[in-house]
Amino acid sequence: MALATQAQIEAVAAELTQCADIVHERLMKGVKRKEIERHEAQLVFQDEIILRQKANGLYIDAANCVVANLAETQKSLLTTIDTAKQKLKKIKDITAFIDLTADLIVLAAAINAAKPSAILAALKEVKKDVENMKEAAQFK
Amino acid sequence: MRFIQVTITFALTMLLFGCANLKEIQDFAGQSAKLSGYTELTTRFRDTYYREQPYLSGDADRLAQENDAQRKAAYQDLLTVHQSVTVYMQTLATLAGDESFDLSPGIDSLSSGIKAHPDLGIDRAQVDAISGLAKAISKWGTSSYQRRALRGFIKEGNEPLQTTLAGMERLIDYYQKTNDNEWKTIKGLLELELLFTDQPESKLLATLARAHTQTKAAEYQLASKKYLEAKKGIQTIANGHQLLVENLDKLSKQEVKDSLRQFSKDVRVINNHIESM
Numbered sequence: 430m431a432l433a434t435q436a437q438i439e440a441v442a443a444e445l446t447q448c449a450d451i452v453h454e455r456l457m458k459g460v461k462r463k464e465i466e467r468h469e470a471q472l473v474f475q476d477e478i479i480l481r482q483k484a485n486g487l488y489i490d491a492a493n494c495v496v497a498n499l500a501e502t503q504k505s506l507l508t509t510i511d512t513a514k515q516k517l518k519k520i521k522d523i524t525a526f527i528d529l530t531a532d533l534i535v536l537a538a539a540i541n542a543a544k545p546s547a548i549l550a551a552l553k554e555v556k557k558d559v560e561n562m563k564e565a566a567q568f569k
Numbered sequence: 570m571r572f573i574q575v576t577i578t579f580a581l582t583m584l585l586f587g588c589a590n591l592k593e594i595q596d597f598a599g600q601s602a603k604l605s606g607y608t609e610l611t612t613r614f615r616d617t618y619y620r621e622q623p624y625l626s627g628d629a630d631r632l633a634q635e636n637d638a639q640r641k642a643a644y645q646d647l648l649t650v651h652q653s654v655t656v657y658m659q660t661l662a663t664l665a666g667d668e669s670f671d672l673s674p675g676i677d678s679l680s681s682g683i684k685a686h687p688d689l690g691i692d693r694a695q696v697d698a699i700s701g702l703a704k705a706i707s708k709w710g711t712s713s714y715q716r717r718a719l720r721g722f723i724k725e726g727n728e729p730l731q732t733t734l735a736g737m738e739r740l741i742d743y744y745q746k747t748n749d750n751e752w753k754t755i756k757g758l759l760e761l762e763l764l765f766t767d768q769p770e771s772k773l774l775a776t777l778a779r780a781h782t783q784t785k786a787a788e789y790q791l792a793s794k795k796y797l798e799a800k801k802g803i804q805t806i807a808n809g810h811q812l813l814v815e816n817l818d819k820l821s822k823q824e825v826k827d828s829l830r831q832f833s834k835d836v837r838v839i840n841n842h843i844e845s846m
Binding site for chain 1: 617625626627628629632633635636639640643646647649650653654656657660663664674675676678679681711714718721722725726728729730732733736739740743746747749750751753754757758760761764765
């Protein structure tokens, strides 16, 4: 019998856990009433925890099912996030372009004034802006 | 000059009415992105065998080791489920943010560039006026772009987000049930062996075992609380986002903002609570 759906796996795991609970309850009662001696009790307990390990194993299977089922959903989310990032990038691009324009104006004035130090400083700023625009172009 | 002043005032007034106050959305998204607990509980799930190993032997131990290998194999994928929600919320916060769509700094630097060079022949006062106008118009333009981008994002993202959050809740449920079996194994062994440890020569052993059981009980009780809080957190985020998608056209209405503010508060309280545990 193959365990197909996540719900079925979950149900069997719950059953196994419940069985283990019942075994433990009976075991404790039996020992307290001196009906079961130590060695036998330990064997029964071993069986109980084997049931619990099997249940936990099934919970791992169920968890893997959830993850597998979410694969498509993850892709959907990522697509939505990508679209948003594109829109944010567009604004970032415009900002970078405005920065560039501002600094080009400064550069023009510096060239006009024919001051080498001012020209150098202005060129540095323009270079930074071009880098930013390139960076903005890679913004994913 | 006067004409420009009037135009600017008009533009600024339009700006105030046109802009939806998105701060509540930003807060909600920010808090939701920080959802505590899921990562910690996933790691706790992975480390189950480490905690239960001292109490296992024989076939049970062998089975437990198999489970351990499987949990370790699944760990990364379990974390990834959460990561996509975090990135979604961070993106939502950015979309709703003040600075993301603000072109004012760029316009400011443009106008100071012009002002610093009178030889370019533009009057200082005129530059101020024009840049003020430009900022108002760009804010208005980008704010409607922002609103459209935000609405599209929330609408498109709701279904996959709700499905993922439901999946995360289910996973925390499995973590909790695994934890229950772990605790019952530990408690079971201790209380069973204690029944056979009633001779005077084993008084120390019995005492140690009882003290140990107490410590462990407290530890597992605390863990229990974390599972519940984490599930509550996920449900609150799901409800908050549902509110957003159902009120896309009324995002600036006071009642929507108030409800959203309450959701943000709830998520923040839960986050703090989990972190303090």
